[in-house]
Amino acid sequence: MLGLDKKDATLLIVVAVLTLCAPFILNPFPTDSAMAQFNAGYPDLMQRFIIFGIFAIGYNILFGLTGYLSFGHAAFLGVGSYSAVWIFKLFSYNVLPAIGLSVVVAAIFSLFIGFVSLRRSGIYFSILTLAFAQMSFALAYSVLSNPKFNLTNGETGLQVYADDPQWFHRDSLPDLPHLFGLSMRSTYTLDVGAWSFDFNAGYYLCAVIMMVVFYLAIRIFRSPFGMMLRAVKSNQQRMNYTGLNTRPYTLAAFVISGMYAGLAGGLMAAMDPLAGAERMQWTASGEVVLMTILGGTGTLIGPILGAGFIKYFENIFSKINDTVLHEWFALLPDGIEDFMVFIVHPFIGKGWHLTLGLLFMLVVIFLPGGLVEGGQRLSRLLKRRGTKAKPEDSEHRPEEKPHVAE
Amino acid sequence: MGILEVKNVNKNFGGLKALSEVNLSVRENTVHAIIGPNGAGKSTLLNCLVGKLIPDTGSVMFDGQSVLGRSPYEINQMGISRVFQTPEIFGDLTVMENMLIPIFARRDGAFRMHAFESVANEREIIEQAEHVLEDMNMADKRGMHAASMSRGDKRRLEIGMCLSQEPRLLLLDEPTAGMARADTNNTIDLLKQIKQDRDITIAIIEHDMHVVFSLADRITVLAQGTPLVEDDPQNIKGNPKVREAYLGESA
Ligand SMILES: Nc1ncnc2c1ncn2[C@@H]1O[C@H](COP(=O)(O)OP(=O)(O)O)[C@@H](O)[C@H]1O
Ligand SMILES: [Mg+2]
Numbered sequence: 292m293l294g295l296d297k298k299d300a301t302l303l304i305v306v307a308v309l310t311l312c313a314p315f316i317l318n319p320f321p322t323d324s325a326m327a328q329f330n331a332g333y334p335d336l337m338q339r340f341i342i343f344g345i346f347a348i349g350y351n352i353l354f355g356l357t358g359y360l361s362f363g364h365a366a367f368l369g370v371g372s373y374s375a376v377w378i379f380k381l382f383s384y385n386v387l388p389a390i391g392l393s394v395v396v397a398a399i400f401s402l403f404i405g406f407v408s409l410r411r412s413g414i415y416f417s418i419l420t421l422a423f424a425q426m427s428f429a430l431a432y433s434v435l436s437n438p439k440f441n442l443t444n445g446e447t448g449l450q451v452y453a454d455d456p457q458w459f460h461r462d463s464l465p466d467l468p469h470l471f472g473l474s475m476r477s478t479y480t481l482d483v484g485a486w487s488f489d490f491n492a493g494y495y496l497c498a499v500i501m502m503v504v505f506y507l508a509i510r511i512f513r514s515p516f517g518m519m520l521r522a523v524k525s526n527q528q529r530m531n532y533t534g535l536n537t538r539p540y541t542l543a544a545f546v547i548s549g550m551y552a553g554l555a556g557g558l559m560a561a562m563d564p565l566a567g568a569e570r571m572q573w574t575a576s577g578e579v580v581l582m583t584i585l586g587g588t589g590t591l592i593g594p595i596l597g598a599g600f601i602k603y604f605e606n607i608f609s610k611i612n613d614t615v616l617h618e619w620f621a622l623l624p625d626g627i628e629d630f631m632v633f634i635v636h637p638f639i640g641k642g643w644h645l646t647l648g649l650l651f652m653l654v655v656i657f658l659p660g661g662l663v664e665g666g667q668r669l670s671r672l673l674k675r676r677g678t679k680a681k682p683e684d685s686e687h688r689p690e691e692k693p694h695v696a697e
Numbered sequence: 698m699g700i701l702e703v704k705n706v707n708k709n710f711g712g713l714k715a716l717s718e719v720n721l722s723v724r725e726n727t728v729h730a731i732i733g734p735n736g737a738g739k740s741t742l743l744n745c746l747v748g749k750l751i752p753d754t755g756s757v758m759f760d761g762q763s764v765l766g767r768s769p770y771e772i773n774q775m776g777i778s779r780v781f782q783t784p785e786i787f788g789d790l791t792v793m794e795n796m797l798i799p800i801f802a803r804r805d806g807a808f809r810m811h812a813f814e815s816v817a818n819e820r821e822i823i824e825q826a827e828h829v830l831e832d833m834n835m836a837d838k839r840g841m842h843a844a845s846m847s848r849g850d851k852r853r854l855e856i857g858m859c860l861s862q863e864p865r866l867l868l869l870d871e872p873t874a875g876m877a878r879a880d881t882n883n884t885i886d887l888l889k890q891i892k893q894d895r896d897i898t899i900a901i902i903e904h905d906m907h908v909v910f911s912l913a914d915r916i917t918v919l920a921q922g923t924p925l926v927e928d929d930p931q932n933i934k935g936n937p938k939v940r941e942a943y944l945g946e947s948a
Binding site for chain 1: 747768769770773774778779781785786787788789790794797798801802803805806808809810811812814815816817819858862
């Protein structure tokens with residue numbers, strides 16, 4: 292199907308079904324139940340799952356395949372957002388040209404930054420990308436925001452004002468980002484008994500775009516080009532002495548991943564028409580590294596899982612507070628209840644970073660292949676239980692390395 | 698005129714004269730061995746041929762064209778493939794993928810953005826790779842992780858990768874160094890087979906005299922960065938200068 296083999300086609304279909312049904316899957320608890328706070332099926336958060344999924348899929352093409360660890364990819368995301376908002380300000384709220392431009396501008400940016408940074412490898416490459424990203428952040432935060440020349444609107448962030456030209460805007464169109472008149476905020480809410488599900492236009496636009504770029508990523512992984520990128524990671528010396536010039540290969544991977552980041556930034560602005568410099572900060576670049584590693588570096592589905600995992604934590608765990616904890620432990624005797632709340636307290640609310648950090652450490656130490664490896668081990672374990680394979684045989688079987696196919 | 702002509706090459710490392718006034722001529726379709734004691738400058742000479750090092754003075758011509766100032770990948774594209782002293786392969790990739798990459802490099806050149814083609818659809822290249830794997834007796838290992846193989850198999854794979862490019866000149870730097878006897882013999886047999894089956898020129902650096910005398914058509918003895926003699930194998934064995942510089946040392 293579409294030039295994919297059976298395994299990849301299955302993966303694509305599974306991801307498609309899951310994303311399209313996400314409004315159901317992410318809202319498993321009745322709206323009024325105590326568990327409702329674990330529901331993640333509201334438009335804002337679902338959009339973020341997808342957008343950061345796109346960001347991580349692209350990042351993985353660089354980091355997962357070539358092994359070049361960039362600490363600057365948030366810069367391309369930020370550039371994408373700014374470009375999109377400028378289109379909104381100057382032309383119209385239609386999201387297509389905005390998203391298109393954000394990809395193009397991010398491509399140009401990453402071509403330049405990649406060209407310079409890729410003169411070095413290893414830690415020096417990482418530091419160069421970090422330096423570029425921090426420079427971009429500083430430019431956006433202050434330098435490019437002064438009364439004479441205001442490109443980024445500094446601290447406040449770039450947004451659309453009533454006196455902006457918006458040359459192609461007509462009064463019949465929504466006064467918010469839209470796709471040929473369909474507002475990105477328009478949401479249809481389906482109530483089924485105690486449950487409620489939101490179907491949001493913006494989410495579905497993001498989802499469709501993610502399916503397309505995920506498909507493209509699979510094609511890249513399976514192409515001779517993708518194989519060359521993995522060869523770069525494995526042995527550059529051998530590549531050079533095999534008649535291959537590694538520089539254009541790494542640069543191409545860098546620009547492709549930069550374009551994915553730009554697309555993510557453009558979509559972010561399309562869902563909420565503003566762009567701030569904090570999007571470019573190094574912590575944002577670090578986050579996509581965590582997502583990729585947590586999900587499974589160099590695997591197809593890993594980055595999407597990692598992005599979903601981290602965004603879920605950020606939004607759900609951060610909302611649990613002591614009142615909620617007291618409710619949970621209400622059945623325990625008072626003293627023990629207070630003690631439990633005291634123990635759990637640092638890991639929730641603002642402390643969600645602590646929980647995430649611990650989880651990240653556990654994954655890196657015990658599951659170097661990330662969540663994907665976890666899934667593989669689990670399914671192997673279940674299979675072994677199911678078929679009752681000879682135990683001595685399975686012990687001597689060498690550990691399989693996670694393959695890029697999964 | 699040989700296919701490879703090295704003229705008056707000098708190379709210094711700081712104050713150390715690694716190569717001084719080296720001349721070497723390798724004739725087409727022969728096996729030319731370069732021998733000499735440790736530190737004689739053999740690897741340095743090889744590195745000057747493939748663009749890893751640039752000689753201070755002198756010229757290196759391959760098939761009438763200078764290789765100096767070109768990068769390793771350009772020199773490979775001219776038709777020179779190199780096997781390293783410790784096998785350099787793509788350890789994270791499968792044996793089959795290791796074999797495909799050099800064939801792609803030969804067909805598509807140093808860079809091609811074939812991002813939306815599928816490796817699985819490249820029937821012709823896959824067949825070529827399978828063919829070479831069979832020649833190397835490695836057909837059963839095609840799905841294996843290259844890094845998990847024995848040293849002898851890695852060496853075999855590396856030689857296969859170089860041969861799959863159908864190079865005009867194959868350079869080998871001590872291909873049997875650190876190998877068990879059985880692996881060494883396998884490698885010799887493989888090289889003999891290659892010499893018999895193909896129109897290929899081979900320049901080989903080797904320590905093991907057994908290997909040298911069973912393969913070489915011509916031998917150059919290098920000592921302290923200068924060629925001592927260049928002659929046919931039977932004359933080298935009896936040459937007193939060689940005995941003194943080389944065989945004496947190893948005895
Ligand atoms: N990159 C280098 N920098 C400094 N000295 C080197 C370098 N490479 C080789 N040498 C020196 O040059 C001499 C020749 O080395 P080499 O060509 O490796 O010898 P061989 O391969 O014949 O054993 C040795 O004395 C070695 O220490
Ligand atoms: Mg040497």
